Amino acid sequence: MEFTHFNESGRAHMVEVGEKEDTKRTAIAKGKIKMRKETIEKIRSGVIEKGDVLSVAQIGGIMGAKKTSELIPMCHNLFLTGADIRFNILEDAIEVESEVKTIGKTGVEMEALTAVSIACLTIYDMCKAVDKDMVIEDIMLIKKTGGKSGDYVRENLKGKVLSINISKEKGVIKEPIKEGLFIEDFGLKGDAHSGKWHRQVSLLGIESFDKMENQGIEGLEPGVFAENITTEGIILYELPIGTKLIIGETIQEVTQIGKECHTGCAISQKVGKCVMPKEGIFTKVLKGGVVREGDTIEVI
Template structure:
């Protein structure tokens, strides 16, 4: 692979992207800021004199993403269609995740990385009066989609099984179970959706549940959308068909994203509307085995 930011004279230039096709592009970056336990506590309790640290840092990160081309030489100016910052407050650090989105000719990796960096720096600025020993570290790209190079996912990008769900009929809400045997080229043992076809196992992320909750839908619990596995931590519907996942003792391959919604099913009657047709995914079991609540979901091969 050649570097493209040099012209024929060996000097830096902005790469021409005018001939590239517009595609939907996303990027996710992560980083963290380590600090004293007492500083973390003051942030939790809202006792930092400058104000609400995470709210200000979130705004700072998004502003940083929007102005990336002014900060990074040779970086193209990009019209962002979306940007979000997420926080995970640990005992001695705050982990930051930034997601940026656009439809265009070049990617948004730099915008995501800049968003994480500015978010961390904003937290530092807000808290430096009581803790100058804070350390910003581990800023890295964990995912990108779109463009000629396709999908990139870091090996660290992992999810978790929140629930295994089963039913003996199709079109009904599934019942959570603590663990389940997934049979090669069949699916979940004794589940109505198992069989020798391409939609052996259905998965839906808790992130999709949260979207529905924000829209005012109440009473959402694992299995209510008839998914076999309720997950956390991976945006499932962004995985390309052909992606291979290690889930518990099993290996599964993504075969379909979304599905046709059938009217009159128990799910529609209970929930009113279903997120499964757009954001659920289906897999085929390549290697069978046991899956339990809390098992890790790991991407071992992401098809471009």
């Protein structure tokens, strides 16, 4: 692959993209800022003197995306059609994820990366009076779509299995088990949703649980949304259909994102609102094997 940011004299220039076709483009980036547990609690409690840390960081990240061409010398000035920042509060860190969209002749990877960087820097600025030891790390592009080069999903993107869950009936909450046998082209042995179809296994990230808890819904446990595998570390609903995952001893392929919600089921009666229709994913088992709590999930 050749670098194109040099002119005939060997000096940097802004690449001419006028002849390229306009396409719909998206980029997702993420990073995190590590801090003391006490700082996390102050952010949660809203007692940081400068104000609402995450609200200000969200605005800062979006402004960073809009100003990218003024910060990175050879970036094109783009018309952004959308920009969003999402946060996941961990025990000793805050994960920051950006999603930036445009319709144009060049991608928005730099805008997404800049958004994460500025959001993290904003958090640092808001909290530095109480914690100067914060560390910003692991800023990376996760996914991009559109353009001549096509879609990209970061390889070796890893997460973790938090729970394997099973039920003998459909439409009910699943019970956690320590490990499960996933049968090729069938699904989890003993689970009501297994079979010769495209939705053999359901997965939902703990990140989606956190969103529901932030809306005031309490008592959420793995299996409550009828997912077979509860995960951590990968934003599942952002994976393109066809993505292959190594989960424990198995290899599974993403076949569907979200589903139609069935009203009146045991899940909606207990939880009140189900996140599975928008953020759950479904897979088909390409290679069977055992999946255990704590196993790694890897995008391949």
